[in-house]
Amino acid sequence: MDITVLFLAIMGTIGLVFAYFAVTERALVKAIIYSAVQSMAFAVMLYLLRAPDIVLVYIPVSVGLYPAALFFLVGKTESEEGEP
Amino acid sequence: MTIPLVISLFIYTVSVLLLTYIVVRGPTVSDKVLSADVALYTSSVILAITGIIIGSEAMAICTIILVLWAYALDLYFSKYLERGELGEQ
Amino acid sequence: MNSEYVVFILSLLVILTAIINLIGVLGFYRFKNFYLRLHAATVSTIGGAFYPLLVLSIIAFIEKEHYIGVSLLLSAFLILLLSPTGTHALARATYRKRIAIPEPLIGDKIKEEEASS
Amino acid sequence: MNKKLIVITSIVVFSFILAVYTNLTESLGPLGLDTRFLGKLYVYFTNHEDLRLSTASLEPVTAIVWDFRGLDTLYETTVFAMAIIAIYSLFRIDSLEEKGSLNSSFTIIPRLVTKILLPINIAIASTIAFHGSISPGGGFQAGSILAVVGVLFVVIFSYYALNAKSINPHRTLLFMSLGLIAIVVVTLIPLAFDVFFDNAYLIQNQPKLDSAFGYPKRVGGLVFGGSIGLFNIFEFIAVSFGFLTAFALLSIPEHVFKEKLRGEESLE
Numbered sequence: 160m161d162i163t164v165l166f167l168a169i170m171g172t173i174g175l176v177f178a179y180f181a182v183t184e185r186a187l188v189k190a191i192i193y194s195a196v197q198s199m200a201f202a203v204m205l206y207l208l209r210a211p212d213i214v215l216v217y218i219p220v221s222v223g224l225y226p227a228a229l230f231f232l233v234g235k236t237e238s239e240e241g242e243p
Numbered sequence: 244m245t246i247p248l249v250i251s252l253f254i255y256t257v258s259v260l261l262l263t264y265i266v267v268r269g270p271t272v273s274d275k276v277l278s279a280d281v282a283l284y285t286s287s288v289i290l291a292i293t294g295i296i297i298g299s300e301a302m303a304i305c306t307i308i309l310v311l312w313a314y315a316l317d318l319y320f321s322k323y324l325e326r327g328e329l330g331e332q
Numbered sequence: 333m334n335s336e337y338v339v340f341i342l343s344l345l346v347i348l349t350a351i352i353n354l355i356g357v358l359g360f361y362r363f364k365n366f367y368l369r370l371h372a373a374t375v376s377t378i379g380g381a382f383y384p385l386l387v388l389s390i391i392a393f394i395e396k397e398h399y400i401g402v403s404l405l406l407s408a409f410l411i412l413l414l415s416p417t418g419t420h421a422l423a424r425a426t427y428r429k430r431i432a433i434p435e436p437l438i439g440d441k442i443k444e445e446e447a448s449s
Numbered sequence: 450m451n452k453k454l455i456v457i458t459s460i461v462v463f464s465f466i467l468a469v470y471t472n473l474t475e476s477l478g479p480l481g482l483d484t485r486f487l488g489k490l491y492v493y494f495t496n497h498e499d500l501r502l503s504t505a506s507l508e509p510v511t512a513i514v515w516d517f518r519g520l521d522t523l524y525e526t527t528v529f530a531m532a533i534i535a536i537y538s539l540f541r542i543d544s545l546e547e548k549g550s551l552n553s554s555f556t557i558i559p560r561l562v563t564k565i566l567l568p569i570n571i572a573i574a575s576t577i578a579f580h581g582s583i584s585p586g587g588g589f590q591a592g593s594i595l596a597v598v599g600v601l602f603v604v605i606f607s608y609y610a611l612n613a614k615s616i617n618p619h620r621t622l623l624f625m626s627l628g629l630i631a632i633v634v635v636t637l638i639p640l641a642f643d644v645f646f647d648n649a650y651l652i653q654n655q656p657k658l659d660s661a662f663g664y665p666k667r668v669g670g671l672v673f674g675g676s677i678g679l680f681n682i683f684e685f686i687a688v689s690f691g692f693l694t695a696f697a698l699l700s701i702p703e704h705v706f707k708e709k710l711r712g713e714e715s716l717e
Contacts, residue, residue, distance in 0.1 A: 162249065168468030169256055173263055175460050180267065183453075188323070192275050195316055196266055196282060202309065203286050207293060211302045211585040212510050215577065216593055218305070222283070223312040223597035224692065227329070227604070230319045231699045234328035247343040251384070254350035258357040258376070265360045273366050273426040280418060281360075281373050284381040284411060285353060291388050291404055292346070301584045303400040306385075307573060310407040310414070311566075312597060317418030318559060321425035322604050325554050330608035330700035332552050410569075417562045421555060 163207055170207070174200035187233045191226050198222060245296060252292050259285050276320045283313035335394055342394075345387050353380025366432035370423055377415040382408050491517055505655050505666040506582040506674035514587065515677045519652050523632070526684065530629055533691040537622055540698045549613025553606050563605045570598045574685070581681035582674030588684025595685070596692030608700045621694040628687030635679050652676075 177197035184190040198221035205214045262285065265278040287309040294302050322329050356376025363369045385408035392401035426432055427442060434440075495512045497503040506512040514522050553560055578591035603611060611617065636652050642662045643649040649662040654675040656663040664675030 164468060164472045166252070166256060168464060169260070171468070172461055172464045173260070175464055176457055177263070177266075179456060179460060186272075188272060188320070189275060192266065192272075192279050192316070192320075196263060196279050199279075199283050199286050203289055206290050206302065206305055209297075209299075209302070211305055212587070212590070214305045215308060215586050215590040218308045219312060219590075219593040219597050222309075223315050224593065224600060224696075226316055227319055227597075227600045227696065228699065230323050231329050231696075234323060234330075235703055247340070247347050251343075251346045251350040254347070254354055258350075258354045258380070261354075261357045262360065265357075271366055271426075271431050273422060273431055274369060276422060277366070277369060277373055277419070278360060280415075280422075281357075281376050284377050284415060287407065287411075288353075288381050288384050291385055291407070294400060294404075295388050295391060298395075298397065298400075300397060300399045303403040304573075304577070304584070304586070306407045307403055307410065308594065310410045311570070311573070311594075314414040314418030315597065315601060317422045318555075318601065318604055321421040322554070324425040324429050324431075328702055329604050330702045332550070332554065332607040332609060413562060413565070417559050421559050424556065 167204055167207055170200045170204045173197075174204065187229070191229045191233070194229075195222060195226055198225075248292050248296055252289060252296075255285055255289050255292070259289070272320075276317060280313060280317055283309065283316075287313065339391055339394055342387050342391050346384050349380055349384040349387065352376070352383075356380055365435045366426060367423065367434050370419060373419060374416075377411065381415075382411045385411065500666075501656055501658055503655060504674065504677065505672070506677045507672055508582055508584060510585060511581050511587050511677060511681070512674070515680045516654050519636075519680075523636070526629070526632065526687065530625065530687070530691060533622070533625065533694055536695050536698060537618060540618075540701070549609050549611070549615075551606055551610050551613055553610075555605055559605055563601055566601075567598060571595065574598075574689075578681050578685040579671070579678070582677050583672050588681040589688050591681075591685045592688025593692065595689040596696070599689075599693045600696050603696060603700045608697075608702060611697055611700070616693075616697065618694050618697045621690045621697060625687050625690040625694060628683045628685075628690065631683040632680060632687065635676055635683065 174197045177193045177200065181190045181193040181197060184193060198217070202214055202218050202221070205217060259282055262278050262282040266275050266282065269275045269278060287306050290309060291306045294306065319329065326332075353376045356372050356374075356379065359372025359375060360369055363372055385404050389401045389404035389408065392398075392404060424442075427434070491513055492509055494502055495504055495509045496507055504512040504516045506516070574591040574595040577586035577594065578588060581587035581591075639649040639653040639662050640651055643660075647662065648660040650657065650660065653660065653662055654664055654677065655666070664679065665673055666675055667673055668678070
């Protein structure tokens with residue numbers, strides 16, 4: 160068994176579970192943290208798949224810029240999502 | 244040389260898994276941010292070990308980028324806590 | 333001395349740092365308080381991420397892969413610089429917003445400074 | 450809570466089954482054994498010995514992005530710039546107040562570390578941009594890395610600190626436009642060469658069989674990759690200043706907007 164597939168499976172499971180948490184979470188700040196962990200897992204996956212170009216653009220955008228934009232917008236609006 | 248590195252890769256993956264449970268459970272929001280931060284640093288070590296095993300020069304710079312931006316989440320969150328809006332003084 | 337043995341011993345050290353990281357992560361489960369968990373975070377970032385990167389950069393230098401070695405050395409230096417900074421800002425903001433209660437509290441410098449100023 | 454547990458368990462089981470299936474059938478499999486003809490052609494011509502067929506770049510991904518499929522990337526850059534311009538037009542602030550201060554709610558430690566980090570970061574970003582024709586990376590990657598520095602500067606200090614350093618959205622948008630215009634000029638130079646001197650093609654990089662036009666292959670010993678290196682540098686400028694424009698507009702505090710709107714209402 161190729162050992163890379165095992166790590167890919169673990170990281171992909173972490174990413175999927177945290178994507179689910181980020182979608183269903185009411186408090187927006189917690190959702191941002193979950194999506195940061197999800198992007199970490201996907202960055203490790205992309206690195207294991209030998210795609211350093213994508214990792215180099217994925218990490219600054221998903222860990223640096225995207226939470227910043229979300230925090231800016233949460234600060235301008237409400238911090239809790241209303242009842243559906 | 245490769246077998247000890249693979250074993251340590253397993254241990255690091257286990258600690259990332261344990262940390263993600265803390266990210267979900269952590270009683271306060273600060274615990275979540277702290278454990279997410281530690282998970283980012285730990286995954287940077289995973290990247291470094293994989294780069295050593297593969298031995299490809301081109302992929303080494305990814306570790307620097309992940310380490311550089313792991314602490315940005317802390318700063319955004321603490322500024323949000325203290326001021327409410329990130330552009331304020 | 334043959335360089336393969338040196339590399340083997342160094343990679344055993346990487347396992348040691350991985351165990352240190354695991355101990356730090358177990359501290360997240362054992363400690364009851366946010367301020368106590370900061371201690372566990374220090375163990376697993378400095379002991380579990382700074383030292384292995386240093387050891388891995390030495391391995392890369394021994395194997396004559398200088399580009400990998402220099403980049404891992406730089407990232408180890410950056411962890412030493414950035415991880416305490418982020419933790420400091422996080423702890424200060426958490427204290428000032430009273431999110432977590434500092435349970436075994438011996439002295440309170442921030443309150444003294446705010447009272448004096 | 451029970452429902453959440455069921456969903457997470459099903460996600461874990463599904464991904465485990467998927468991993469086992471892909472491993473058994475080897476559908477992720479030995480990557481690269483079954484390369485397609487077009488892929489083989491790309492890798493073959495990336496650094497060919499015959500200079501009339503080569504792209505003069507050692508990195509196949511960058512060569513594909515900027516030389517083989519250059520038009521795709523040009524359109525993607527155009528879409529990015531249009532998004533930035535849409536954000537810029539949405540905010541509609543004509544006159545920004547010019548008061549600036551470097552006060553901050555953070556202690557000295559994050560401020561000092563961010564100041565130390567600034568030169569390190571610029572060095573890393575420009576390394577990735579200039580080495581785009583040798584190692585993985587390129588203009589967009591380096592631009593987004595440099596943009597995070599600007600965002601961190603805004604967060605550590607404030608929106609007013611941008612004013613104190615005389616950075617405002619109008620100026621950063623100007624720099625982004627200059628980068629984009631430079632990209633267009635690099636694509637149009639062969640056409641001007643065709644009109645005035647000799648035979649040449651649009652978006653031409655290296656000399657072809659029937660035209661002598663070519664961008665510089667090496668600059669001072671560094672593999673520059675002709676137009677690929679130029680594209681990387683100008684894309685670096687355009688992307689970093691584009692992101693900076695968006696975040697400088699986002700960082701304007703809400704009460705500034707409220708004061709603006711109240712002023713407009715009182716005029717009417």
